[in-house]
Amino acid sequence: MTDRERAVARPLEETPEAAAAAEDETTVPQLMTDGEPGPETPTLISPGETRGPRSDLRTDRRTGAEQQWEPEDLAVARGHDPTPDNVERARRDLEQNGPAAIEKTVP
DSSP: OOHHHHHHHSOGGGSHHHHHHHHHOOOOGGGOOOSSOOTTSOOOOOTTOOOSTTTTSOOOOOOSTTSOOOHHHHHHHTTOOOOHHHHHHHHHHHHHHTHHHHHHHOO
């Protein structure tokens, strides 16, 4: 086995170059890029933006607000005990804000 084959066989973080980079902030040639996306560098997109072969997927996410919520459930989802005061506050929020009251609590 050649030196190159041994270097390829072990993980990059165990190479002398990686140890030197960690000690004195030099670069590891295998990790250097020109900053452009490549085969191993993902291209990040904004939420709701789609592109590529999977762009036909739905981007709207379900929040749980499309189902009926009881005030007791909303109070508990907010991390409160279902006391009469907390349940009443949740009931008022549901009446005034509708699904938005749930979406604020359960994104």
